[in-house]
Amino acid sequence: MPESLLELRGVSKNFGGVAALHEVDFDLKAGEIHGLVGENGAGKSTLMKIIAGVHTAYEGRMHLVGRPVSFRSARDAREAGIGMVHQELSVVPTLTVAENVFLGSQPLTRIGTIDWARMQNEAARHLASLGIDADPAALLGSLPLGLQQLIEIARVLFSGARIIILDEPTSALSPPEIERLFSLLRRLCEAGRSIIFISHFLDDILAISNSVTVFRNGRHVATEAVGSIDKAWLIENMIGRDHEDLAQSYVKPIMLASRPEAPVLLETKELGHAGSFQDVSLAVRAGEVLGIYGFLGSGQLELARSLFGKMRAERGTVRIGGRRVRLGTTSRARRAGLAFVPESRRSMLFAHEPVYKNVSISILQHIARVLLRPAAERVIAGARIKELDIRPPRATLPLGALSGGNQQKVALAKWLTRKPKVLILSEPTRGMDVGAKEDVVRIVRRLRDEGIGIIVVSTEPETILSLADRILVMKKGVIAREFASEAVGKNELLAAA
């Protein structure tokens, strides 16, 4: 057994009294690619930030090549040879490729100005040595996202990193870009560097890693060599069997109730948008909730945006009520009978305006045309507030004073008044407490039972399982699987994604 390059023992980390990591052990060997998996919130990023010197207050010990280390900053960690590519890229789109490679360490001429010629030459040489084909003089922002990511990795390597941490790097990459990333990672390992690779894409993890560690609820669950495990093993360890509330966790499959006889309200054929989703053919029926599940970057959020005309699909057709429509702008989508509640509700709602205005905003045009009467608005809103149990039940309160869950109820409430044909919900219960989630489920069911076709897109299995009558799973931009009239749980969803 080769000795560990990096060794962590008994690492715990709290955020304001909440444990993100609980006595975690972790080992990285020289020259290995170590996959790290776990559900959202399992503590993966937190541990990586400890290794990379971003979080400096924690319990436990860290050894690097057998010596105890205690980083006081990310710079300390960099100097010790540890580089991290964060989930959000930190390269600068408005600078050139060469400037990004050198970020923070530009070579200077004798008179103290930046030595552009040298920078370009060295960047070109560095990129060529990594097999990255990019013009050093090009503006980074003009390059495809996948290439930008490779350049961020190049930057981390250029700063001398021997240990490279990649936190969910594949979520925005297309299959050829992922192949390119993987061949770069393999070459780096052959050259003696070590890599920690975090991803939700378990097939990717199994394809690239030598060994895999699973985290669950801030704890280290298992570490195994890739040859001795499979995807089912990973999922089982990620989800666990020790849930206190089985119904809530959806470990136990639920039965889907599809409605194949109801009329189709919205239908797409081979809808596509380069880099986001391809060949999406789906139908939503009256009175059904179609759940579209996928990991972040699988294309379902973009699909939802393009159905509502926030993004223009490049290929394919959309029919609403049997009639072909050209979407592409939100006003056209709305005229065609679609409604959309986006993942960030801030953009839809007016936080400083009172609750009653937010409830009636979509019918405001209608009211204004007839007669502009705040009193009428307030009457409608008052009824909704009561119906939906919006708390506190005061129509005149600014919306911003309500909790996220209650704001979401307000966002849904207005569609009870002005019934769309199809309602598209993106991440409808993200970040909510259990009570607010149940309220949202109730409202969505009610809208459904009134005959509205509902599309719910989410990266959370629980959200999809609690709402959907039928489920499509998207994987890297395409529909990978449909679940209808059958039993499905978290396990099956994760395995299909």
Ligand SMILES: Nc1ncnc2c1ncn2[C@@H]1O[C@H](COP(=O)(O)OP(=O)(O)O)[C@@H](O)[C@H]1O
């Ligand atoms: N800066 C922070 N402040 C407060 N809580 C945090 C912070 N970073 C992470 N957490 C919490 O710690 C837990 C683990 O988060 P994280 O390490 O990001 O998980 P993962 O990367 O596995 O999804 C989560 O419950 C998260 O909400």
Ligand SMILES: [Mg+2]
């Ligand atoms: Mg993370």
